[in-house]
Amino acid sequence: MVCFSRIRVLIRPLFVSFTAISFIFWFYVINSLLGNSVSIKRNSPTSHQSNPIKSCPLISPKLVGRINLSSEAIAVISEEDEDVLVSRMTGQLKAGGMYKPSGCKARSRVAIIVPYQNRKSHLTLFLRYLHPFLQRQQLSYVIIVVEQFMNGAGRSPFNRGMLMNIGFKEARLLPDKYECFIFHDVDLLPEDDRNPYTCPESGKPRQMAFSIDYWDNYRPTPSNHFGGVTAFRVTDFQLVNGFSNSFWGWGGEDDQLYQRVRFHNLTVVRAFDDQPSLVHLARYKTLSHVKAKPNPSRKEILKEGPIRYKTDGLINLRYHRVDLQLRPLFTHIVVDIQPKQRQAVAFNRVPGHPYLSYPYSLTGT
Numbered sequence: 252m253v254c255f256s257r258i259r260v261l262i263r264p265l266f267v268s269f270t271a272i273s274f275i276f277w278f279y280v281i282n283s284l285l286g287n288s289v290s291i292k293r294n295s296p297t298s299h300q301s302n303p304i305k306s307c308p309l310i311s312p313k314l315v316g317r318i319n320l321s322s323e324a325i326a327v328i329s330e331e332d333e334d335v336l337v338s339r340m341t342g343q344l345k346a347g348g349m350y351k352p353s354g355c356k357a358r359s360r361v362a363i364i365v366p367y368q369n370r371k372s373h374l375t376l377f378l379r380y381l382h383p384f385l386q387r388q389q390l391s392y393v394i395i396v397v398e399q400f401m402n403g404a405g406r407s408p409f410n411r412g413m414l415m416n417i418g419f420k421e422a423r424l425l426p427d428k429y430e431c432f433i434f435h436d437v438d439l440l441p442e443d444d445r446n447p448y449t450c451p452e453s454g455k456p457r458q459m460a461f462s463i464d465y466w467d468n469y470r471p472t473p474s475n476h477f478g479g480v481t482a483f484r485v486t487d488f489q490l491v492n493g494f495s496n497s498f499w500g501w502g503g504e505d506d507q508l509y510q511r512v513r514f515h516n517l518t519v520v521r522a523f524d525d526q527p528s529l530v531h532l533a534r535y536k537t538l539s540h541v542k543a544k545p546n547p548s549r550k551e552i553l554k555e556g557p558i559r560y561k562t563d564g565l566i567n568l569r570y571h572r573v574d575l576q577l578r579p580l581f582t583h584i585v586v587d588i589q590p591k592q593r594q595a596v597a598f599n600r601v602p603g604h605p606y607l608s609y610p611y612s613l614t615g616t
């Protein structure tokens with residue numbers, strides 16, 4: 252149905268025979284979807300009868316396996332003419348970067364939340380790459396980009412956690428109800444479409460980006476690593492009160508989310524936990540490994556974690572939505588997240604060194 256010829260051309264022809272592997276993989280997916288389909292039936296028995304559309308197959312026939320992500324292949328994707336690309340893709344997508352498979356009912360309804368500031372080329376590639384990827388998995392999804400507004404006075408440090416919380420809250424306002432969320436950095440690309448972007452089981456958030464090219468050549472990250480790409484069911488994210496809003500600048504917010512998840516006795520899972528031989532299907536490519544400047548107070552804020560679980564997160568989220576646009580490939584939300592107190596502090600910093608004199612106060616919230 253979709254003309255992905257451009258992408259298909261790039262695929263390595265190595266994965267024609269993946270019967271055995273995909274059998275095990277889909278066994279994993281079936282397990283993770285079981286609770287899901289039960290709750291759909293329970294919620295809407297009548298619409299199920301009046302609308303006899305079948306669920307999509309457990310094994311999507313559109314999967315292609317590993318994708319060529321060489322720099323040449325990336326250049327081909329990045330350089331396609333914008334108008335050509337948009338008119339090709341909008342045949343399938345609804346405005347705002349929303350998608351539902353045609354002809355069958357998706358087994359997962361997923362909102363992808365992407366925190367963003369100032370990384371145009373990464374975002375362009377991410378969208379062009381991820382849409383066909385998700386569509387091959389026959390998911391129902393939306394891509395929401397939450398951009399941290401930069402005002403004339405300069406910008407405050409990036410607050411990844413707060414942008415994720417905002418994406419969650421805004422997605423909950425959409426008419427389509429998404430069952431789960433994948434919080435996704437813009438510079439990470441999944442290398443194989445057999446890496447499931449389906450909803451995780453309830454009580455089991457999924458750490459997805461645990462095998463990353465720059466991180467020791469794909470060696471699985473430590474079990475307490477919870478950054479990059481993580482998936483949650485709505486109820487679990489609400490249970491842990493979302494991310495902390497208190498981490499300004501690089502680092503800490505993901506560690507704190509892990510603490511929250513552990514505190515609530517949720518189990519973090521990774522794809523192919525039970526099939527170590529398939530872990531290579533969960534690999535990610537990074538678009539850049541230039542690390543942002545770490546937030547110097549992240550360790551102290553992290554230590555304060557437990558006293559923040561209840562009060563700092565979804566529950567005290569305050570922001571000003573500057574703009575919301577349904578663009579062809581994504582829902583674009585621009586937010587101003589500098590609370591007044593912090594603004595005063597931020598303006599005192601050393602010009603050109605946004606993190607150097609940022610005396611974050613633990614009592615500030």
Ligand SMILES: *[C@@H]1O[C@H](CO)[C@@H](O)[C@H](O)[C@H]1NC(C)=O
Binds near residue numbers: 320
């Ligand atoms: C990946 O794609 C590029 C550009 O189309 C091509 O030059 C290269 O040979 C491909 N690499 C592999 C391993 O298929």
Ligand SMILES: *[C@@H]1O[C@H](CO)[C@@H](O)[C@H](O)[C@H]1NC(C)=O
Binds near residue numbers: 514515516
């Ligand atoms: C987590 O489990 C421990 C041990 O069973 C229990 O004491 C604790 O109350 C649980 N925490 C929550 C938040 O349910």
